Amino acid sequence: MPEALLLGIDLGAGSLKATAIDASGRVHATASAPVETLTPHPGFSEQAPEGWWHALVASVGALLREGVRPDSIAAISVTAGAHTHVLEDAEGRVLRPAIMWNDQRSGAQVAALREAAGPRILELSGNRVSATWTLPQLVWVRENEPALFARIRRIRPAKDWLRRRLDGSDATDLTDAWGLMLADAGSGGWSAELCALAGLDPAALPPIVASHTTTGRVTATAAAETGLAAGTPVVCGTSDTNAETFCGGMTRPGMGALKLATAATVSTLTAQPAFSEDVIHYPHLVPGHCYAILGTNSCASAHRWLRDSLFASLGFDGMDEAARGVPAGSDGLVFHPYLNGERSPYWDPDLRAAYVGLGFAHGPGHFVRALYEGVAYSLRDCLDVLEARGMGFATARLVGGGTRSLLWQQIIADVTGLVIELPRQADASFGAALLAGIGVGAFADTEAAAAVVSVEAIREPNRANRRGHEEGVAIYRAAKDALTPVNHRIVAATRGAT
Incomplete structure (x- = not known):
């Protein structure tokens, strides 16, 4: 039998990277594919979700061509930048390009939210409202694309949309839930009050699970498109910075x-x-x-x-x-x-x-x-x-x-x-691979996973x-x-x- 490997996939702003490691933390192979950012107006930053999937298929295909055997992959996990989200209709169709975390279009909506409910948003979400967050971005969509907004039936953070293409699951983790600025930082669930500020039904949001939860297995359709083995466990994942800081030590x-x-x-x-x-x-x-x-x-x-x-x-x-x-x-x-x-x-x-x-x-x-x-x-x-x-x-x-x-x-x-x-x-795809290992028991817990992290150089001021x-x-x-x-x-x- 081939050595068991853990596959981490990270969706970055400019590319998607896949990394296969073993339980000692040794990297067996990496591959990446570019992702295009659209800037239709000054301050806008958008990406087409289907482009993420094409980049995932290309990156995984390159790994397999490097000699990573599909049956050697014990688990997969996915990370991406927080705040970037996908809007879907009742049939699961993507309604518009995904608004990115670095998009700045919602300045007027931020000012209005701060004026109307700034302290309350901070109290509930744990964070100050700014143009980075999904809440004001959703208000922008509601005010500028009302017909499209009325068709929203599901909102998925970027990594969860990608993971759903792999295993068909419907879930997110608490870190990305906070990133939407629609979660209650005290209770750990979705906030009806924050959703109301966005004009959104909380039912449009996915269940929240632990980052290391196994959400499903690679479907036959995803296996046919990627070359991965059907039935491979898929672990929820988290935001890129969460994964990077963890695997960085x-x-x-x-x-x-x-x-x-x-x-x-x-x-x-x-x-x-x-x-x-x-x-x-x-x-x-x-x-x-x-x-x-x-x-x-x-x-x-x-x-x-x-x-x-x-x-x-x-x-x-x-x-x-x-x-x-x-x-x-x-x-x-x-x-x-x-x-x-x-x-x-x-x-x-x-x-x-x-x-x-x-x-x-x-x-x-x-x-x-x-x-x-x-x-x-x-x-x-x-x-x-x-x-x-x-x-x-x-x-x-x-x-x-x-x-x-x-x-x-x-x-x-x-x-x-x-x-x-x-x-x-110390990149997010490596952190995602560690998280995949935690999810399927290759590491007993986060402490065991962190034990494979090592420092190779020091810079003194x-x-x-x-x-x-x-x-x-x-x-x-x-x-x-x-x-x-x-x-x-x-x-x-x-x-x-x-």
């Missing part, structure tokens, strides 16, 4: 995690969440714990934008090499990564990106290093909020695709002052760069404040033109 209070992916986040584990206007909370895979998280909307997405716009001939490696010759502080060039508005600590969908301080002395490498530093400054903004709440930490695990740049790793350490530890494996970066943070914030009314004017003019 954030498994005890006082440990932090920094994520460099499409967005960038700062997280820490807490046994006693203190709900507030400025810190987001979700249930964590570690039983009895939540993770507190803050984030900036654009990280790897900003890096990719810069490559595609100015450095297509160099590629990421060439950009990194160009930035190595630039001193800390980028000779006064500052970058705001607000390409699609901003979350913490500003909660402003109408901020926009900018390079500030540009002069004749600046060359290509300055643009790259300033972008690295700008994202690091945005993470510092988030970290300062946690520290002000008594939730700071001295050591953090670094996860996400941005971790491939050694220079960016060091800049993150220098700007934050944190000791940065790099796990050997370079104190010589600290003073320059402190000044950089101050300039970054002052420029943001000065440019905010200009950004708002630009966005208003752009909206008026469309």
Whole structure:
């Protein structure tokens, strides 16, 4: 018999990745396929769910061609970004492209909800309403697409829609339920009051189960499309950041995690969440714990934008090499990564990106290093909020695709002052594979699964760069404040033109 493997599938903003591991945590194979994001209007961010399924079929097919045998897969689990949701009609047909977590169209709806029921939403959901969440996005759909809204009979978080294509199940986990901003954080069930704010019948929402619950088995139809073995157990899954922070080693209070992916986040584990206007909370895979998280909307997405716009001939490696010759502080060039508005600590969908301080002395490498530093400054903004709440930490695990740049790793350490530890494996597909193992008993519990996590490198802050970066943070914030009314004017003019 072939060695038993665990298959983790993660739907990211730009691609879907599949990873097969064994119970020791050794990776046997990985494969990925691109996913297209649609931006029909400024601030919009949407994806076609059927494209997710095509990417899953392509990724799984590539794994099987690499030698992973279908009958060797003991279990499968799926993760995806929180807040992204699929709307279905009574026949299960997708009604519209899925509105993404980084979509900023619902600013007016956020303002109205905050005015009418902001404190009550925070009390019930545990989080401040902003354009990231599904609740205001649903209000936008109700107000702008009323005929379509009237046909909604089911709402599924992205990973649950994908998993249903595998096993036919109807369920979600508590983390993604919170991500919809329609769940009662106190009771653990759906909130009729929050659903009423959206104009939604709670019956449109799936049952909530534990993330490690086996929800079903690969159907004959899914097996025929993917090449997987019919009957393979499928485990519910969770959000991508929940899986990443867990497999990165954030498994005890006082440990932090920094994520460099499409967005960038700062997280820490807490046994006693203190709900507030400025810190987001979700249930964590570690039983009895939540993770507190803050984030900036654009990280790897900003890096990719810069490559595609100015450095297509160099590629990421060439950009990194160009930035190595630039001193800390980028000779006064500052970058705001607000390409699609901003979350913490500003909660402003109408901020926009900018390079500030540009002069004749600046060359290509300055643009790259300033972008690295700008994202690091945005993470510092988030970290300062946690520290002000008594939730700071001295050591953090670094996860996400941005971790491939050694220079960016060091800049993150220098700007934050944190000791940065790099796990050997720390992407959401690996975390999903661990969750699959918990679900079918390959790991006795989350503690046993976490035991396979190891650190392969450490980045200590370079104190010589600290003073320059402190000044950089101050300039970054002052420029943001000065440019905010200009950004708002630009966005208003752009909206008026469309």
